[in-house]
Amino acid sequence: MSRPVPLLTAGALTKAHGRTTALRGASVELYAGEILAVTGASGSGKSTLLHCLSGIVRPDAGSVTYDGRRLEDLPEKRLSELRRTEFGVVFQFGQLIPELTVLDNVALPLLLTGTDRAGARARAGEWLERFGVRGQEDLRPGELSGGQAQRAALARALVTGPRVVFADEPTGALDSLAGEQVMTALVHTARESGTAVLLITHDAQVAAYADREVRLRDGVVAALGVTA
Ligand SMILES: Nc1ncnc2c1ncn2[C@@H]1O[C@H](COP(=O)(O)OP(=O)(O)OP(=O)(O)O)[C@@H](O)[C@H]1O
Numbered sequence: 116m117s118r119p120v121p122l123l124t125a126g127a128l129t130k131a132h133g134r135t136t137a138l139r140g141a142s143v144e145l146y147a148g149e150i151l152a153v154t155g156a157s158g159s160g161k162s163t164l165l166h167c168l169s170g171i172v173r174p175d176a177g178s179v180t181y182d183g184r185r186l187e188d189l190p191e192k193r194l195s196e197l198r199r200t201e202f203g204v205v206f207q208f209g210q211l212i213p214e215l216t217v218l219d220n221v222a223l224p225l226l227l228t229g230t231d232r233a234g235a236r237a238r239a240g241e242w243l244e245r246f247g248v249r250g251q252e253d254l255r256p257g258e259l260s261g262g263q264a265q266r267a268a269l270a271r272a273l274v275t276g277p278r279v280v281f282a283d284e285p286t287g288a289l290d291s292l293a294g295e296q297v298m299t300a301l302v303h304t305a306r307e308s309g310t311a312v313l314l315i316t317h318d319a320q321v322a323a324y325a326d327r328e329v330r331l332r333d334g335v336v337a338a339l340g341v342t343a
Contacts (some may be wrong), residue, residue, distance in 0.1 A: 122147040128177035137163035139334035150312040152322035155331035161315045169281045170194050203272030207284040211256035218252035221271045242270035262293030283315045298324050
């Protein structure tokens with residue numbers, strides 16, 4: 116049987132932030148529908164790798180290929196469009212927009228991709244319900260618990276039906292019960308919709324939700340292993 120083609124590939128990425136070199140030739144492959152954990156010590160380059168893979172940051176050298184397209188060859192406008200339609204992102208602190216209601220936060224990515232307001236709000240409501248955030252649609256994010264806010268952030272990341280979700284320490288600010296609820300919701304929905312997840316974590320319990328794990332050490336991928 117021929118090997119499947121990765122959906123997203125980082126090839127020998129290097130990236131420096133001023134005088135600090137965060138990535139020194141990191142290579143990784145993400146396959147369609149898989150959940151890949153990227154682990155490693157603080158400062159090993161995990162977030163920088165995620166930013167390069169998701170097209171938020173351009174690497175100094177090396178290549179990122181998504182579905183046959185090299186991100187570095189895309190003009191900024193095409194790259195933004197691709198990020199809006201194909202990628203979803205969740206950070207450690209959900210980064211919901213504080214001035215908008217929870218419902219409008221989740222509806223926003225749909226509005227940005229051309230869905231009409233009524234349709235976007237209806238779909239956002241369905242996704243919030245799916246993530247167990249009920250009856251809080253009209254609150255501001257600051258009025259939610261940490262776990263509810265992260266589940267709303269997941270709804271926002273998944274509402275457009277992306278093929279890849281990038282999750283940077285999505286449970287890092289939560290207690291273990293809320294963290295488990297967030298991970299269960301993320302894994303369940305990703306499996307159901309065939310969405311690939313690149314999950315950054317330093318927590319072995321969180322990494323255990325993944326199909327596969329890669330470990331970064333000093334900006335390179337140090338080891339490959341199967342966790343499940
Ligand atoms: N914007 C920046 N400006 C300067 N240095 C940075 C910047 N972002 C990251 N770095 C440095 O690059 C290195 C890698 O950082 P990165 O955030 O990618 O690692 P990480 O593994 O995600 O760390 P953590 O687990 O602590 O979030 C670190 O030494 C960090 O201090």
